[in-house]
Amino acid sequence: MIIGIPKEIKNNENRVALTPGGVTQFIANGHIVLVEKDAGNGSGFSNEAYTEAGAQVAELAKDVWSKADMIMKVKEPLPSEYGYFREGLILFTYLHLAAEPALAQALKDKGVTAIAYETVTEGRGLPLLTPMSEVAGRMAAQIGAQFLEKPKGGKGILLAGVPGVSRGKVTIIGGGVVGTNAAKMAIGLGADVTIIDLSAERLRQIDDIFGNQIKTLMSNPVNIANAVAEADLLICAVLIPGAKAPTLVSAEMVQSMKPGSVIVDVAIDQGGIVETVDHITTHDNPTYERYGVLHYAVANMPGAVPRTSTLALTNVTVPYALQIANKGAIIAIFENIALKAGVNTTGGKITYEAVARDLGYSYVPVEVALEKKLSVS
Numbered sequence: 001m002i003i004g005i006p007k008e009i010k011n012n013e014n015r016v017a018l019t020p021g022g023v024t025q026f027i028a029n030g031h032i033v034l035v036e037k038d039a040g041n042g043s044g045f046s047n048e049a050y051t052e053a054g055a056q057v058a059e060l061a062k063d064v065w066s067k068a069d070m071i072m073k074v075k076e077p078l079p080s081e082y083g084y085f086r087e088g089l090i091l092f093t094y095l096h097l098a099a100e101p102a103l104a105q106a107l108k109d110k111g112v113t114a115i116a117y118e119t120v121t122e123g124r125g126l127p128l129l130t131p132m133s134e135v136a137g138r139m140a141a142q143i144g145a146q147f148l149e150k151p152k153g154g155k156g157i158l159l160a161g162v163p164g165v166s167r168g169k170v171t172i173i174g175g176g177v178v179g180t181n182a183a184k185m186a187i188g189l190g191a192d193v194t195i196i197d198l199s200a201e202r203l204r205q206i207d208d209i210f211g212n213q214i215k216t217l218m219s220n221p222v223n224i225a226n227a228v229a230e231a232d233l234l235i236c237a238v239l240i241p242g243a244k245a246p247t248l249v250s251a252e253m254v255q256s257m258k259p260g261s262v263i264v265d266v267a268i269d270q271g272g273i274v275e276t277v278d279h280i281t282t283h284d285n286p287t288y289e290r291y292g293v294l295h296y297a298v299a300n301m302p303g304a305v306p307r308t309s310t311l312a313l314t315n316v317t318v319p320y321a322l323q324i325a326n327k328g329a330i331i332a333i334f335e336n337i338a339l340k341a342g343v344n345t346t347g348g349k350i351t352y353e354a355v356a357r358d359l360g361y362s363y364v365p366v367e368v369a370l371e372k373k374l375s376v377s
């Protein structure tokens with residue numbers, strides 16, 4: 001199989017979908033890897049490192065997209081890339097389609113087999129989302145602490161406080177991977193931390209991990225309103241896999257926060273959970289202000305720490321990508337239920353239920369969408 005690695009084109013997206021180390025694994029299995037020139041630069045991998053590993057370096061994105069059987073990316077394709085879609089192409093990347101209707105339509109119309117990293121599911125875990133959620137969670141506390149500084153537009157508090165002065169309050173909604181990693185960092189910074197989750201079982205686990213370094217609250221509108229009102233820093237980390245994120249923090253709740261408080265809506269890649277987060281921001285221009293509160297809504301936070309993130313991401317994606325390359329997409333999907341859960345579009349259908357529901361398409365199970373191909377394979 002020919003595996004194509006285009007250069008990422010989203011704002012400040014410096015990650016790359018495959019390292020030279022990953023290339024050697026595909027070459028050892030008899031595949032061809034085409035890497036767009038300079039794709040690895042942002043993560044510290046030169047064109048020479050890729051050629052030494054056995055890859056071919058292509059001058060232009062269109063060469064990579066048109067020759068590859070499988071494109072591996074980091075972020076969702078942008079509109080300028082939709083023209084490369086074609087029937088039979090395998091696309092393996094983050095997609096977040098519930099928040100990207102035009103992309104869903106384009107993938108469906110062109111019959112692309114699009115496997116979303118964020119819905120590949122092992123048991124109850126999301127193995128290809130986890131490492132980037134670890135990065136984004138850790139960054140969220142760090143970024144929030146920075147924007148609370150006066151010169152950055154914040155209210156001018158130090159999360160740790162000092163002897164004789166209160167610590168800053170951090171409220172985290174969603175106690176999964178992002179939430180737990182944000183909590184670790186916020187506790188490390190000395191903040192007074194509260195985590196809210198909908199799952200009593202998850203709250204018990206969090207209590208076991210952090211003990212009395214943290215407060216836990218059940219997710220309901222009253223607890224959310226109270227914890228948001230008193231937060232200096234609000235970190236939003238809710239996920240319903242594949243689905244549009246629910247709006248849990250109303251504009252009224254945001255108005256109850258003190259001026260100069262900060263919201264980091266990490267869940268923005270699935271649409272965000274804050275009513276006043278009405279657009280995605282970029283690393284170039286990461287915040288805007290509503291009701292005196294700074295809003296940060298960058299959908300590719302790990303792109304700012306590309307060396308760490310590329311290594312962490314490719315550690316987990318390469319084993320799955322190798323299965324697809326070695327067996328072909330259809331056999332790999334049907335032999336591995338984790339990968340099957342990743343298939344969001346194939347055969348011109350939307351094959352992930354939450355995406356279909358949120359975007360108003362009829363949902364077609366993967367096996368039905370691939371029925372004809374299965375009968376001839």
Ligand SMILES: NC(=O)C1=CN([C@@H]2O[C@H](COP(=O)(O)OP(=O)(O)OC[C@H]3O[C@@H](n4cnc5c(N)ncnc54)[C@H](O)[C@@H]3O)[C@@H](O)[C@H]2O)C=CC1
Nearest residue numbers: 132133136174175176177178197198219238239299300301
């Ligand atoms: N902006 C960015 O650059 C990045 C964003 N993310 C996003 O962060 C979000 C969180 O990801 P993970 O922590 O990995 O997910 P996760 O599945 O580990 O955790 C989500 C948590 O939300 C909780 N939850 C669900 N409904 C809730 C509700 N109504 N109230 C309170 N809690 C609720 C779940 O019980 C779960 O504990 C996802 O949208 C993910 O895609 C992840 C990495 C980077």
Ligand SMILES: CC(=O)C(=O)O
Nearest residue numbers: 094132269299300302
């Ligand atoms: C999870 C995701 O979308 C990211 O790491 O950019």
